[in-house]
Amino acid sequence: xxxxxxxxxxxxxxxxGSNVTGAKPSYMRQHFRHxxxxxxxxxxxxxxxxxLAKECNSFKPDIVVAHSAxxxxxxxxxxxxxxxxxxxxxxxxxxxxxxxxxxxxxxTLVVPSADPDAAAQKRALRSALDTSMVCGVDVEDKHDLNKxxxxxxxxxxxxxxxxxxxxxxxxAPAVAxxxxxxxxxxxKEQVKWIFSEWDLNDDGLVTGAEFKExxxxxxxxxxxxxxxxxxxxxxxxxxxQVDVDEFLEWVFSxxxxxxxxxxxxxxxxxxEPSTAQDSQDGHAEATEVVEAEPPHEPDSLEPPAAPSAExxxxxxxxxxxxxxxxxxxxxxxxxxxxxxxxxxxxxxAAPLSAVSCFYAAQPGQLYTWGRGSxxxxxxxxxxxxxxxxxxxxxxxxxxQVVHVSCGGGQQGCTGxxxxxxxLYTFGNNFKGRLGHGDGPNxxxxxxxxxxxxxxxxxxxxxxxxxxxxVGSGRVFLWGCNRYGQLxxxxxxxxxxxxxxxxxxxxAVQIDCEDQYSAALLEDGRLFTWGSNGHGRLGHGxxxxxxxxxxxxxxxxxxxxxxxxxxxxxxxxxxxGELLMWGYGGHGNLGLGDRAPRSAPAAVVLxxxxxxxxxxxxxxxxxxxxxxxxxxxxxxxxxxxGTSGAIYTMGTCHKGLLANLGSKDGAFGRxxxxxxxxxxxxxxxxxxxxxxxxxxxxxxxxYDAIGPVTSAVxxxxxxxxxxxxxxxxxxxxxxxxxxxxxxxxxxKKGEGKPPEVDMMKCYMMxxxxxxxxxEPSNQFSCVA
Numbered sequence: 001x002x003x004x005x006x007x008x009x010x011x012x013x014x015x016x017g018s019n020v021t022g023a024k025p026s027y028m029r030q031h032f033r034h035x036x037x038x039x040x041x042x043x044x045x046x047x048x049x050x051x052l053a054k055e056c057n058s059f060k061p062d063i064v065v066a067h068s069a070x071x072x073x074x075x076x077x078x079x080x081x082x083x084x085x086x087x088x089x090x091x092x093x094x095x096x097x098x099x100x101x102x103x104x105x106x107x108t109l110v111v112p113s114a115d116p117d118a119a120a121q122k123r124a125l126r127s128a129l130d131t132s133m134v135c136g137v138d139v140e141d142k143h144d145l146n147k148x149x150x151x152x153x154x155x156x157x158x159x160x161x162x163x164x165x166x167x168x169x170x171x172a173p174a175v176a177x178x179x180x181x182x183x184x185x186x187x188k189e190q191v192k193w194i195f196s197e198w199d200l201n202d203d204g205l206v207t208g209a210e211f212k213e214x215x216x217x218x219x220x221x222x223x224x225x226x227x228x229x230x231x232x233x234x235x236x237x238x239x240x241q242v243d244v245d246e247f248l249e250w251v252f253s254x255x256x257x258x259x260x261x262x263x264x265x266x267x268x269x270x271x272e273p274s275t276a277q278d279s280q281d282g283h284a285e286a287t288e289v290v291e292a293e294p295p296h297e298p299d300s301l302e303p304p305a306a307p308s309a310e311x312x313x314x315x316x317x318x319x320x321x322x323x324x325x326x327x328x329x330x331x332x333x334x335x336x337x338x339x340x341x342x343x344x345x346x347x348x349a350a351p352l353s354a355v356s357c358f359y360a361a362q363p364g365q366l367y368t369w370g371r372g373s374x375x376x377x378x379x380x381x382x383x384x385x386x387x388x389x390x391x392x393x394x395x396x397x398x399x400q401v402v403h404v405s406c407g408g409g410q411q412g413c414t415g416x417x418x419x420x421x422x423l424y425t426f427g428n429n430f431k432g433r434l435g436h437g438d439g440p441n442x443x444x445x446x447x448x449x450x451x452x453x454x455x456x457x458x459x460x461x462x463x464x465x466x467x468x469x470v471g472s473g474r475v476f477l478w479g480c481n482r483y484g485q486l487x488x489x490x491x492x493x494x495x496x497x498x499x500x501x502x503x504x505x506x507a508v509q510i511d512c513e514d515q516y517s518a519a520l521l522e523d524g525r526l527f528t529w530g531s532n533g534h535g536r537l538g539h540g541x542x543x544x545x546x547x548x549x550x551x552x553x554x555x556x557x558x559x560x561x562x563x564x565x566x567x568x569x570x571x572x573x574x575x576g577e578l579l580m581w582g583y584g585g586h587g588n589l590g591l592g593d594r595a596p597r598s599a600p601a602a603v604v605l606x607x608x609x610x611x612x613x614x615x616x617x618x619x620x621x622x623x624x625x626x627x628x629x630x631x632x633x634x635x636x637x638x639x640x641g642t643s644g645a646i647y648t649m650g651t652c653h654k655g656l657l658a659n660l661g662s663k664d665g666a667f668g669r670x671x672x673x674x675x676x677x678x679x680x681x682x683x684x685x686x687x688x689x690x691x692x693x694x695x696x697x698x699x700x701x702y703d704a705i706g707p708v709t710s711a712v713x714x715x716x717x718x719x720x721x722x723x724x725x726x727x728x729x730x731x732x733x734x735x736x737x738x739x740x741x742x743x744x745x746x747k748k749g750e751g752k753p754p755e756v757d758m759m760k761c762y763m764m765x766x767x768x769x770x771x772x773x774e775p776s777n778q779f780s781c782v783a
Contacts, residue, residue: 015068376427390737407461432496473506524558535598565614576608644707661687
């Protein structure tokens with residue numbers, strides 16, 4: 001140790017926005033003689049898992065150290081048995097949860113005081129089974145931990161203490177290390193990191209078109225002819241693709257060329273503004289709040305490769321999207337979303353009586369999945385199958401989102417409100433519902449400029465109109481007004497310009513669905529207007545429509561939450577009362593029959609209600625309304641109790657109520673629930689037929705997912721997010737990936753061997769959304 005370096009072999013997994021030349025990686029090389037730092041993109045679970053396992057088995061580390069998004073990867077190495085040694089987990093957030101069950105290994109959780117996810121890390125410590133081996137270190141620092149771990153040089157001691165606690169071995173005395181000495185990143189690691197940035201889908205291959213474009217961007221002085229020549233040279237086996245070995249062979253084939261490439265690509269770093277502490281070593285690292293900046297890879301001339309027929313579980317980690325690259329010349333200017341505006345103090349604050357469950361506890365990264373034909377996904381980097389996206393994928397630059405809403409109709413739209421009060425919309429612009437005026441669909445997030453002077457708190461969208469609640473409690477609406485759903489006192493043609501609706505008091509929540517709207521006021525009154533089909537306005541009348549906001553007939557109940565479904569609606573009272581009205585032909589009102597109600601009726605629930613989700617995006621049902629038997633397509637209501645229990649009512653079609661075990665489309669079956677069914681109760685058809693997917697809760701009961709905090713109910717699927725941050729979906733995933741679950745798709749045909757089925761994706765119970773190892777911090781509304 002003459003050079004002062006430790007002999008402990010360290011495998012370090014970078015966090016989001018870091019790279020192999022960052023502050024902490026450089027520190028590791030400065031203090032440890034044997035260090036490997038794999039290039040991890042955090043985009044593909046299967047590819048990342050395989051790459052890290054291969055690196056771990058080859059390098060044989062004594063200890064694994066990980067930061068932020070890398071923590072989930074380190075935990076996976078441990079829980080899969082790939083690595084049996086000690087762990088040091090830096091600012092791991094919810095990724096630390098599995099640590100509580102670990103025994104027989106030393107684990108140290110470093111918890112920064114300013115980390116929004118500090119509570120999750122401390123919860124893992126409190127619930128640890130092996131308290132003698134699982135320990136925590138609290139530090140006064142930000143999420144990046146550069147001040148404490150690097151500048152104050154705490155990281156080396158933490159690693160050595162953890163290794164000693166695990167092995168019981170005494171370490172040789174540390175020798176001072178020259179902190180001013182410059183540590184060079186191994187050239188091969190830099191080059192492999194560059195390749196990983198070009199490898200858009202993490203399959204270890206770069207297509208010829210991707211290679212050409214990336215090379216032309218990197219070396220802009222090269223002519224197209226030069227680029228073509230290089231491609232022909234690099235692609236040794238002439239398969240139209242470049243693998244990492246071919247890339248490395250090309251880079252190191254000549255010293256002159258190597259110097260050229262490294263000179264132009266040295267020390268790549270994300271474009272996030274660095275803090276004063278970050279800039280001291282020249283390598284800024286992205287600071288995560290709840291979720292950091294999403295990946296933004298170089299533009300590709302070819303779509304990413306489709307998953308194989310039997311894909312591994314894929315990941316869409318809330319903590320793990322990469323920092324974006326600078327936008328190409330073909331992209332619009334970066335959106336400044338969620339930033340702390342200088343004049344933020346001048347914007348009106350949110351009403352104090354606002355219902356907290358509608359807003360994210362912390363700003364986070366927005367993910368979308370499902371159908372993408374009209375741009376409603378907000379990204380075009382990841383598409384499979386067809387024009388859709390079967391797994392959650394981050395929307396570039398929307399990493400400070402506090403509220404999200406989806407609009408239905410034949411094709412959908414999405415609206416996202418950021419921490420600075422801006423509203424961004426994209427997708428289908430039918431009747432101008434995006435708020436940008438009449439015009440074509442929008443495929444990337446675009447700010448609603450008509451509301452730029454307002455601090456938007458939340459937004460809601462129906463099939464043909466939209467609305468926004470702003471900081472002063474005022475409500476703006478725009479789009480179609482055929483049934484008076486804009487609340488302007490008349491029904492006429494569409495108006496794509498946002499205009500304020502007159503309400504008797506400040507609003508705290510809004511909602512829109514197919515041709516009608518609602519606003520919940522701070523005094524507990526609920527007003528609705530627009531189309532009154534099936535009595536869904538709740539006014540106690542059979543009038544065709546109401547053109548101005550009119551109070552819902554909920555005498556004696558102060559309401560705190562409203563949910564509009566396509567055919568019916570419901571609300572929750574301040575004492576947990578559950579009120580339902582509108583269409584009830586599928587038993588979806590939970591009142592014990594299939595009759596409609598034109599005024600709110602109280603539903604008997606075993607406990608007070610906390611949250612309610614009426615079925616959206618379902619203006620029509622394939623088998624018609626008011627069926628005479630169960631199991632037909634139709635609405636299905638999800639209610640969350642104060643205990644975190646889930647209650648469902650309505651049609652059992654394709655497992656929508658989570659009251660079935662064995663896979664069954666349930667057509668014509670007598671398993672509808674006309675009163676609230678507690679998920680976790682007796683299954684209506686047994687549980688002999690286990691699902692294929694390892695992401696499924698099995699065996700039942702399905703309430704094993706833990707207490708639930710919120711739910712959504714969509715056309716033919718439902719989803720919830722739990723107190724631990726994990727999100728789950730069930731019902732029908734169709735052929736567009738709307739459930740966000742890896743496509744194991746249960747079984748193809750009852751009584752037949754397991755086989756992937758693109759159309760018959762029926763999930764009887766909860767399946768983990770997006771990934772298998774790490775919990776989510778955010779859950780986007782599905783419609």
